Amino acid sequence: MSSSLESVLDTVRLIDPDGSPVPPDRYPSDRYAIPADADLVARYRSMVLGRRINDQASALTRQGRLAVYPSSHGQEACQVAAAAALRPGDWLFPTYRDTVAVMERGVDPVEILTWLKGDRHCAYDPLEHHVAPQTTPLATQLLHAVGVAHAGRLQGQDVVAMALCGDGATSEGDFHEALNFAAVFRAPVVFLVQNNKYAISVPLSRQTAAPSLAHKGVGYGVPAVLVDGNDVAALDAVLREAVAHAAAGGRPVLVEADTYRVQAHTNADDPTRYRTEAEVEEWRPRDPIARLRTYLRARGALDDAQEATITAEAEALAATVRDGVSHGPAPDPDDLFEHVFSAMTPQLRAQRDLLREELVAEGADR
Amino acid sequence: MTKMTMVGALNAALRDAMVEDPRVVVFGEDVGPLGGVFRVTDGLTAEFGEDRCFDTPLAESGIVGMAIGMAMNGMRPVVEMQFDAFAYPAFEQVASHLAKIGNRTHGKVRLPVVVRIPYGGGIGGVEHHCDSSEAYYAHTPGLTVVTPATNEDAYGLLRAAIAGSDPVIFFEPKKQYFTKEEVDVTADVPPIGRAVVRREGTDATLIAYGPAVPVALAAAEQAQREGRSLAVVDVRSIVPFDDATVTAAVRATGRAVVVAEAQGFASVASEIVARVTEQCFHHLAAPVRRVTGFDIPFPPPKLERHHLPSVNRILDTVDELQWDES
């Protein structure tokens, strides 16, 4: 892989919204080969599972079982492709919205959702999975990705960090510091911006006057690629190339995925206050799952039996998640004090003992 | 024993830690070939190479954020904030991540990162170069906050900070950077979390940390000449706080004054007063008092002496400890 990856600031797309393949000679899609059917069927399965989990988790908020859920419904192509592009040992740095990407990396969805259930902040082991905790303070995780990648380079590891953020997060200082640090230190990081057009209620036009978010790479000397974020084939091709480029030359890449948040920011949000239904309707025909399905069906790469299997798998997974989120042991109040420092301070021990006494008394009162 | 400055002691601690542990890396602004604006990292790039001690782009959040990632991937970064007030851009990384990732992950991800911050006044520095910002960090659960008052402690505490598994905010009293003292680098590294009695006394106890310790010691010396015996406790470790040593020293005299450079409102000094009062109430012959900076932004150089705790202000406060009434 050459270390002189060229920026592509026109949208890369390999499958049109109607499911037909883009003519292979059309710029800039001509730079990429469409992934093999087997890979795309795998992505299809992951997207269907991901959507089912998105919708299941949203339903669990309505039942009061999850405190909140930021859904990636409609962005499943980005979620799945981001994780699938990584090699074993590579790192993923997800945000609150990236449940499906974390799941695609092999983390148990019940463990992922534990923080939204309210039991603990991050239930999975980041070191085991090479998946950082899902990060809420916008863009801050991008710098951690640079650190992991830079430390990897210094220690002779072949490791790439995939760092995710939204369009709104590109206005944060840490986004710029991360791109700049990665470029200066030649840190193998792939920054994937899911441009879903909104930061809660604030539209993209209020985040930037740049022609695209991918353009922001130019100023940092970071090659950037703009890709259709609802075309998993294009995402797959672009992100795999980006990971290979980062791994080979130890240099960062910025990828902007052009997508849309078809649902509310979270279940707590009311999007009718800031956008029209007509606008949302324009995006519905561009759904990533329907698009890939049409493509695969037309090629005879996906039949009824396969679809039935995938649907059954998705239902089984949703049932597991429903069950796992609804049951399980209550969190232990001792946990509050346990991991503030690696060794508990005398002051925290005293506070823990006080709470223990209160709880004993509370039990006695009942 | 060798005579060295605090800068020299810190430099020796970094060098020795880097020799001992290849995971230790040092970075920040101007810490490379220049050796840092105070020369604390002098010679490290030459000795250990660009990969072990290096300059970064000018971005403090970037520095701490990258350090967090490097620690996640097995390294032990020691980063320098050029001056106290220039650490503020990194505060989100410090408060939301450095302090919390260990807790967030139930101890699975530990962040052995040391953030060195030269702090405090007394150097005639212009605005943004003299803040005492320790309270912000001490108020943030998950951060260990230490500050040496002697050159030997500068060496020992920095070694301990680098060797530990938790993030440490390491406050260096820059006013003392170039003071020469005897340092025994072979002395046992003091465990973090222990205060030390710097001077025994029987009438009242001065509790101080960092740049206020030499002032408190000078006050005790002066008091001795005036017939009053003052003990001096050097807190050393603001978090974890050594209640046992501090309260024992207060109980022994029944009177206490806390001395710190930082503005007093909602400060570390306030916390110490509260703790001592709660734990020593029946041993106290007078309310615990504070001598701190005024509640003002750090003054311009020609006025800073009015702001900083002085021997006279300490002794005046000691005089007010209700001696007649006991």
Ligand SMILES: Cc1ncc(C[n+]2csc(CCOP(=O)(O)OP(=O)(O)O)c2C)c(N)n1
């Ligand atoms: C530093 C910071 N400021 C504000 C917030 C509150 N907040 C949470 S999500 C969000 C919108 C982020 O938009 P974007 O980056 O586009 O990501 P999206 O939610 O659309 O995936 C805001 C403002 C935050 N989490 N962090």
Ligand SMILES: [Mg+2]
């Ligand atoms: Mg957005």
